[in-house]
Amino acid sequence: MKPPPFSYHDPRTVADAVGLLGSLENAKLLAGGQSLMPMLNMRYVLPDHIIDLNRVEGLGYIDARDGTLAIGAMTRQRDIEFSDAVRQRCPLMHEAVRQVGHRQTRNRGTLGGSLCHLDPAAELVSIAAALDATVTVAGRNGTRSIDFSAFPVAYMTPALEPDELLTGATFPCWPAGHGYAFVEFSRRHGDFAIVSAAVLIEEDNNGKVTRASVTLGGMGPAPVRASEVERALIGEAIEEKRLREICEILRTCEAIDDIHAPASYRQQLATVLPRRALLKAHERIAEGARP
Amino acid sequence: MSETRKIAVTVNGTRYEETVPVRVTLADFIRHQLGLTGTHLGCEHGVCGACTILLDGRSARSCLMLAVQADGHDILTVEGIAPDADTLHPLQEAFRDNHGLQCGFCTPGILTTLIEFLRDNPDPTEEEVRIGISGNLCRCTGYQNIVIAALDAAKRLKSEGGSRKSEVG
Numbered sequence: 151m152k153p154p155p156f157s158y159h160d161p162r163t164v165a166d167a168v169g170l171l172g173s174l175e176n177a178k179l180l181a182g183g184q185s186l187m188p189m190l191n192m193r194y195v196l197p198d199h200i201i202d203l204n205r206v207e208g209l210g211y212i213d214a215r216d217g218t219l220a221i222g223a224m225t226r227q228r229d230i231e232f233s234d235a236v237r238q239r240c241p242l243m244h245e246a247v248r249q250v251g252h253r254q255t256r257n258r259g260t261l262g263g264s265l266c267h268l269d270p271a272a273e274l275v276s277i278a279a280a281l282d283a284t285v286t287v288a289g290r291n292g293t294r295s296i297d298f299s300a301f302p303v304a305y306m307t308p309a310l311e312p313d314e315l316l317t318g319a320t321f322p323c324w325p326a327g328h329g330y331a332f333v334e335f336s337r338r339h340g341d342f343a344i345v346s347a348a349v350l351i352e353e354d355n356n357g358k359v360t361r362a363s364v365t366l367g368g369m370g371p372a373p374v375r376a377s378e379v380e381r382a383l384i385g386e387a388i389e390e391k392r393l394r395e396i397c398e399i400l401r402t403c404e405a406i407d408d409i410h411a412p413a414s415y416r417q418q419l420a421t422v423l424p425r426r427a428l429l430k431a432h433e434r435i436a437e438g439a440r441p
Numbered sequence: 442m443s444e445t446r447k448i449a450v451t452v453n454g455t456r457y458e459e460t461v462p463v464r465v466t467l468a469d470f471i472r473h474q475l476g477l478t479g480t481h482l483g484c485e486h487g488v489c490g491a492c493t494i495l496l497d498g499r500s501a502r503s504c505l506m507l508a509v510q511a512d513g514h515d516i517l518t519v520e521g522i523a524p525d526a527d528t529l530h531p532l533q534e535a536f537r538d539n540h541g542l543q544c545g546f547c548t549p550g551i552l553t554t555l556i557e558f559l560r561d562n563p564d565p566t567e568e569e570v571r572i573g574i575s576g577n578l579c580r581c582t583g584y585q586n587i588v589i590a591a592l593d594a595a596k597r598l599k600s601e602g603g604s605r606k607s608e609v610g
Binding site: 151152157158174187192201228252338339 | 443444446453463464466485489490493502506509510554557558566573575576
């Protein structure tokens, strides 16, 4: 249980990191280390070079701009958890990040590390999908933005070129008064979810849904937006019986079968968790509306 | 064969300048090179929490960091918790008095975790304590006495906090 031998690089700028990434063979980027370090210790990965991003300047920030939150790739999950800007402008992310691992792992784990590791059940990956985030990447040919919907290209594989690294992500915030909830099912507190549901809704004055975002994590190689459910919710009042009917669509979602749960179990959770999350989101709108 | 680096770290208030192979974890550096074997290694892949240390005041799993990454940083291990060799920290007293440990293997990680937790949340509920130590595995106690000890420690630290402040003042 010791990391294999490698050469260690700790650049101070994004440009230097990109330069190293583009010139070194078989290099791995080290962010918070909460996934890569176990993989090194167990020798699932055998890189010739480790490029440590922890001393790169300017990648740790949370900026609230008009209508968006921009968060740097090396921002610790713990700093996201305790950010007033995140709690006020993006309460869904606040609720989800509290369920990422444990205090000790959130102190080190980063936004960028989580998005690039791209575990199908990772909370922050689901949040990026739910909020239609845009990620910014830097490479030898400059920087570019990628819609998060196009970021996962396969199981745990982000749409990054070999010389590119993620520098940050921008999350569009929903207007004040929206409903939100992040609900996950896991066997133990702090585990990756078996299935998770991230939900955002807006309602009109008559309590009818005018906008909805429903994301399932843990079902397939990457989080999926339940667009059929999102469409079916428009014009509906949030009410348990109707939600049961609408969420039943999700029983035929594709789902993975693995050591943690069979596909049919995940499909069952897919019908239950979004309903619970939608009810919670609706309650929150009602609470907010109270004088 | 192994690439090395020179690093300077402060551990429990003592500054060390050491040369380390770059692939050595912070946990192995602390145990083997500094000889501070209070930091325990259970799983070595970030699950059990026994190797928890404080890095610049924040809890972290030392098996998931490289020693080179600690260069320039301040570390607290379980050996640095007590004020001196003859006096226990109130948290340690609370663990002793409430049978908060049996075999003691997980205890260093739980104590360091709780040092940070009680600093940030001096008046926690039982549920908050349980979530606070959810990243630490104990195979003996069933956690009950650990939770009782943590809540007792919170009380002791609060009453002590007042007297310590007056001493400093």
